[in-house]
Amino acid sequence: MDGDAEKRPQFGARYLTESADVFKHNAWDDVEWTEEQINEAKAKIEANATEKLSEERRLALEKDASGNWDKFYGIHANRFFKDRNWLFTELPELKDEDRKVVFEVGCGVGNTVFPILQRSLNPDLRVFCCDFSSQAVDLVRENAEFDSKRCVPFVCDATKAEDWTNAPLEDNSVDVALLIFALSAMEPEGMKTAVKNIARVLKPGGIVFFRDYGQFDMAQLRFKSGKCIDDDFYVRGDGTRCFFFTEDYVRRLFCDYAGLEEEQLKSDRRLQVNRGKQVKMYRVWIQAKYTKGHRCCFDCWPPFPPPPHCPPFGCRCCCCPLFLPKDCLALLAFCAGAEDDEEADVGPMAASSGLYSLRNGVSEKRRQKSPTL
Ligand SMILES: C[S@@+](CC[C@H](N)C(=O)[O-])C[C@H]1O[C@@H](n2cnc3c(N)ncnc32)[C@H](O)[C@@H]1O
Numbered sequence: 328m329d330g331d332a333e334k335r336p337q338f339g340a341r342y343l344t345e346s347a348d349v350f351k352h353n354a355w356d357d358v359e360w361t362e363e364q365i366n367e368a369k370a371k372i373e374a375n376a377t378e379k380l381s382e383e384r385r386l387a388l389e390k391d392a393s394g395n396w397d398k399f400y401g402i403h404a405n406r407f408f409k410d411r412n413w414l415f416t417e418l419p420e421l422k423d424e425d426r427k428v429v430f431e432v433g434c435g436v437g438n439t440v441f442p443i444l445q446r447s448l449n450p451d452l453r454v455f456c457c458d459f460s461s462q463a464v465d466l467v468r469e470n471a472e473f474d475s476k477r478c479v480p481f482v483c484d485a486t487k488a489e490d491w492t493n494a495p496l497e498d499n500s501v502d503v504a505l506l507i508f509a510l511s512a513m514e515p516e517g518m519k520t521a522v523k524n525i526a527r528v529l530k531p532g533g534i535v536f537f538r539d540y541g542q543f544d545m546a547q548l549r550f551k552s553g554k555c556i557d558d559d560f561y562v563r564g565d566g567t568r569c570f571f572f573t574e575d576y577v578r579r580l581f582c583d584y585a586g587l588e589e590e591q592l593k594s595d596r597r598l599q600v601n602r603g604k605q606v607k608m609y610r611v612w613i614q615a616k617y618t619k620g621h622r623c624c625f626d627c628w629p630p631f632p633p634p635p636h637c638p639p640f641g642c643r644c645c646c647c648p649l650f651l652p653k654d655c656l657a658l659l660a661f662c663a664g665a666e667d668d669e670e671a672d673v674g675p676m677a678a679s680s681g682l683y684s685l686r687n688g689v690s691e692k693r694r695q696k697s698p699t700l
Pocket of ligand 1: 396408411432433434435436437438439457458459460463483484485486506507508509512513517
């Protein structure tokens with residue numbers, strides 16, 4: 328596992344143009360893979376996937392998942408992962424004074440949480456963070472930097488709907504949600520529950536930031552046979568699990584499944600070099616940002632003048648024409664062209680609820696079109 332995966336303060340700054348220079352620096356950004364390299368990686372992954380763990384073993388791993396992470400933190404405490412100081416360069420929105428509520432899922436011992444608390448000058452900032460390992464959450468609370476007025480850690484298995492009902496977060500309350508090497512540790516079916524609930528607690532206009540392992544990363548290619556749980560999903564020697572994402576998978580999860588809008592989705596292909604040993608290590612990480620669109624709330628109909636609970640277009644719902652969000656524009660176009668719109672001839676209120684059901688119809692259609700996650 329990569330305790331050490333993220334050393335640099337800023338991504339994407341150094342490019343390898345002359346292959347002879349490869350051992351002159353410790354790392355190179357945006358490295359192009361050759362056709363041969365890609366085929367070799369694919370062949371390795373396919374060969375490894377021919378032998379998959381039994382259903383019984385798979386279920387046992389899921390049952391022991393939080394216990395295995397407890398054991399991990401029992402051994403490594405807060406010495407394994409590095410502080411994610413690069414986050415401020417990659418997510419400058421964190422410096423935005425208006426974004427006061429941050430929430431990290433799968434926070435571990437706080438390698439993301441504490442740098443945020445230390446750097447933020449915002450006196451109103453509150454950082455909520457959860458992990459399903461109670462050992463990790465205890466380590467967050469025991470950290471010398473911990474301040475209960477600014478930080479709210481809690482135990483939650485993000486893949487379990489029932490755990491979300493006890494989470495101390497209201498719907499539409501989070502400005503920035505963070506998933507840093509966390510989703511990869513969850514079983515793929517459970518990722519959907521996690522992402523859906525993150526979308527639920529996110530404010531309209533809020534951001535989800537995701538960074539995690541990408542397919543073909545060195546760590547994936549190093550797995551020996553007998554460790555493959557499912558396609559792109561493996562178990563480590565200590566029982567913790569790891570998934571390797573493709574861009575397409577990430578998009579389907581956040582957009583098609585959770586209904587968020589894509590702001591950024593990129594693969595970070597890095598070549599790390601051990602100059603002493605003259606070894607090359609090809610790393611692949613995926614980074615993405617998603618936002619929650621401003622919902623059609625319909626309860627501020629009619630649109631003009633905006634009623635008091637819709638302060639100068641503050642809710643930015645689709646009834647405020649100056650702020651029609653992207654999905655509402657698409658929806659209106661869809662409705663205008665809809666042949667089977669049974670509600671087209673009814674009054675504004677009913678029409679608006681018709682829009683709402685059509686809106687759900689749109690997402691349903693998109694979901695049907697995309698392959699299952
Ligand atoms: C690789 S660590 C990353 C920790 C932290 N985000 C960081 O950047 O240092 C993955 C974390 O996800 C947590 N985790 C795994 N599955 C989880 C789940 N279903 N619900 C909540 N946390 C989970 C693990 O306990 C572990 O702390």
